[in-house]
Amino acid sequence: MANAERVRVRNLSIFRPIIYGNTATLLTADEKDKYPAEHTHKWTVAVRSAASAPGSDIVGGADNLAYFIKRVSFKLHDTYANPTRSKLGGWGEFEIQIRMNFIAESGEKAMVLYHHLKLHPWALTGESEIPPLDIAIKAGPVHSWQYDEIVFNDPYQNFLNILTNHPPTPLPRTKTTKPIPFHVANPGSLEASKGGLPEFTAQMEKDEADRLEEAKRAIIAEQEKTRSILIVREKELERHKKILDM
Numbered sequence: 272m273a274n275a276e277r278v279r280v281r282n283l284s285i286f287r288p289i290i291y292g293n294t295a296t297l298l299t300a301d302e303k304d305k306y307p308a309e310h311t312h313k314w315t316v317a318v319r320s321a322a323s324a325p326g327s328d329i330v331g332g333a334d335n336l337a338y339f340i341k342r343v344s345f346k347l348h349d350t351y352a353n354p355t356r357s358k359l360g361g362w363g364e365f366e367i368q369i370r371m372n373f374i375a376e377s378g379e380k381a382m383v384l385y386h387h388l389k390l391h392p393w394a395l396t397g398e399s400e401i402p403p404l405d406i407a408i409k410a411g412p413v414h415s416w417q418y419d420e421i422v423f424n425d426p427y428q429n430f431l432n433i434l435t436n437h438p439p440t441p442l443p444r445t446k447t448t449k450p451i452p453f454h455v456a457n458p459g460s461l462e463a464s465k466g467g468l469p470e471f472t473a474q475m476e477k478d479e480a481d482r483l484e485e486a487k488r489a490i491i492a493e494q495e496k497t498r499s500i501l502i503v504r505e506k507e508l509e510r511h512k513k514i515l516d517m
Contacts, residue, residue, distance in 0.1 A: 279425045285434050286423070287339065288321035288442070290331040290471060291369055292416035295390045312390045316367055318343050321418055322440035323470045330416055330470065333440040338433060342372045364388050371421075376430045379423065389415035418471050418479065442473045 295314035298306060302313065318340070319331035327333075346368035369384040392413050426434070 278428050280428055280431055281425050283426065283431070284422055284424050285426060285431065286420040287336070287434070287439055288418065288420050288476075289318055289336070290321050290416045290418050291318045291384055292316070292386055292414070293367075293388055294330070295388075295413045295415075296411075314388065314390065316345055316369075316386065316388065318369060318371065318384075320439060321471050322442050324440075330414060334437070338437045339374055339377065339430075340371055341374045344370045344372075346370070364390050374430075374433075376427065376433060377423070378427050378430065382421065384419070386415075386417065389413055416471075418476065442471055442476060444473045 293314050293316040295312045297312055298310065303310070318336070320334035320336055321331055322333040323329065323331055324333040365388055367386050367388055369386060371382045371384070373379045390413060423430070423434070
């Protein structure tokens with residue numbers, strides 16, 4: 272690389288919105304013959320761009336992320352021998368480690384995310400009970416996706432050029448008829464019964480940012496409360512020390 276390309280652009284941050292998670296469906300009678308006897312579901316785990324392509328039946332994925340992500344690997348449960356597969360069968364839910372390696376021009380270290388594989392439509396019966404087979408079949412595919420933003424601080428100039436030459440597809444500002452908003456796409460909901468798939472929107476992004484800010488304020492308030500208690504206790508301790516020294 273030329274020296275100019277290796278210069279970092281200071282005091283600048285650029286991000287790319289992504290979603291990561293899984294889709295799961297029950298195996299049909301014909302499909303069960305292709306999987307081990309104990310398997311009940313087939314599922315796909317993936318990292319995708321946050322926006323969905325118009326008319327697509329896939330959540331997210333409007334943009335090809337290969338312009339800045341070199342490789343994505345998935346570390347599965349110990350019972351799986353190959354950790355890089357994305358379409359699998361199984362019966363149990365477990366945590367998946369997602370490791371993203373960026374292109375060489377980025378100069379960035381790998382990023383690791385974690386996702387808990389979701390197979391069952393828990394919303395129908397509560398988190399403590401797996402829904403009966405007939406209800407699960409009626410509910411259809413289970414979606415479990417998380418929104419995140421990959422932030423690059425002080426990027427190299429040539430990497431910044433690559434990113435700016437590939438602007439992400441904007442998220443829809445409000446809900447659409449298809450796909451339907453992600454947060455109301457629980458199996459059994461009125462919106463889900465009308466058809467369509469979940470999708471992240473700009474409004475959801477704003478709502479999430481507001482929730483994070485509220486959480487930060489609550490944490491700061493709790494820290495101040497704890498700090499006040501510590502100050503009182505420290506003064507009390509000093510008072511008792513003085514009494515003992517008399």
